[in-house]
Amino acid sequence: MTVASRRVVLIDPVTETRNVFAQRLRAHGYVVDDAADAVAGAEMSLADPPSAIVCDLWMPGVSGVQLCRLLSAEPGTEDVPIILRSEVDDPRSRFWSRHAGARALVMKGRMGELVRALDDVLEEEEESTPFFFRMSGGAHDIRDRIAENLDRALFASVVAAEVRSLAGSSALDRMFDSLSQLLTQLVDYRWVALTTTAPVYFAIHAHRRQAEAAEREAAKALAIAPETSRMVRIHDDDARDVDAAARTLVYDLTLGGSRLGRIAFGVPAGPSRIDKIAPLVAQELPAVVRLVLLVEESQRLATTDGLTGLMNRRAFVANLRREMDRAMRTGTATSVLLLDLDHFKAINDTHGHGAGDAVLVAVAQTLQRVSRTYDLVGRWGGEEFVIALPGTDEERALIVAERMRDAIEKLVVTNARGTPMPLSASIGAAELSPGPVGESLDSLVDRADRAMYSAKVGGRNRVCRAEKIQSATPVSFAANDAA
Helix, strand or coil: CCCHHHEEEEECCCHHHHHHHHHHHHHCCCEEEEECCHHHHHHHHHHCCCCEEEEECCCCCCCHHHHHHHHHCCCCCCCCCEEEEECCCCHHHHHHHHHHCCCEEEECCCHHHHHHHHHHHHHCCCCCCCCCCCCCCCHHHHHHHHHHHHHHHHHHHHHHHHHHHHHHCCCHHHHHHHHHHHHHHHCCCCEEEEEECCCCEEEEEEEHHHHHHHHHHHHHHHCCCHHHCEEEEEEECCCCCCCCCCEEEEEEEEECCEEEEEEEEEECCCCCCHHHHHHHHHHHHHHHHHHHHHHHHHHHHHHECCCCCCECHHHHHHHHHHHHHHHHHHCCCEEEEEEEECCHHHHHHHHCHHHHHHHHHHHHHHHHHHCCCCCEEEEEECCEEEEEEECCCHHHHHHHHHHHHHHHHCCCCECCCCCECCCCEEEEEEECCCCCCCCCHHHHHHHHHHHHHHHHHCCCCCEEECCCHHHCCCCCCCCCCCC
């Protein structure tokens, strides 16, 4: 390395110490330009970028950390190695040195260690003299640049914190809704879309007038099929109302070496800050997605029957209670069906519990298929299922129940030998009784249970309506061994 390529800018606020260090560095063959403060050193470095910079970690006015961030953000000095000096070798000093981008941290007074660090960093540089930008500007300009750099760092940290805060969402659709609200405050886009690998979600935010076209663009960019994904669609006026994206940005969401999904932006024509914001969002989002999906899965396990995939009894009761409150408040009808599979014990005894499980799964799927999207379907326990029918009076509930009974009777489920097992169900229907006080959930389900028992006693494979609440009294009946 030539003498000219061993030029060092030395910054030290103490004149005596600075002169001693400069003299010793020159004795080791370095060309030294010294400065009494970080601003003067920055001016010197930007005007004629050196081979390396040596300065204190903490200095009055502008610190070594701020100087590192300023020079790393300037094209002419972004590759100039900086060695920081510190009074103490403690975790705090090492933390700030590392995050400032310094190439080494050397304790003050250790001249040999400083020279070795300089030799090491300069040996990593190319032998040829690199092309440098020469930057003009005085002390005021340097301080403005430092302030701008700190503003950018603060902005980035705020954005990162806002993205990380989305981890408190209880479901991915809510998280994505909050993410889109955050992004529309920061950047313009035609659409933003998020996919996850397990489970497979496809979430998109677009302008309501561009919804279909934007979804096609996003699906192509992310190589995903909407029809095989859990869709989350947010359409409003916050996204840009433009006919096509000028370009697309796609980022993998990776955590611990595993890809959790991808995020993509359809960017409209014109200047945009999205090239700076999008990578930051993509960097912070994987941990958020992972946490939200874990919470979502834990909630699903806590509220879902493991065999059939329906709501379990606890979740159904909570949802039915909310529906009853709504019905009482609005004066609308709500009905409940309680369904019991006939002769289910005989199926288990004759064909085995595997066949019984297959029947339960098939019946659950059938009930979901014949129900409306807003009906509530749950497994009450054993071979019993329960269905809540919002906005449905008793007469219409009986029609729905008959449709379910008929579908189960026509259901074909085979045993291990491929032989179809005959299936039927007894169903009781009860409508929520109106009144100034309102009927309790226990009373409503009890009346449906009594009606279902009447269907059993009446010969099974039928639907019975519940008695009115005025004549209903709780009953207890023993389980029929042929139920």
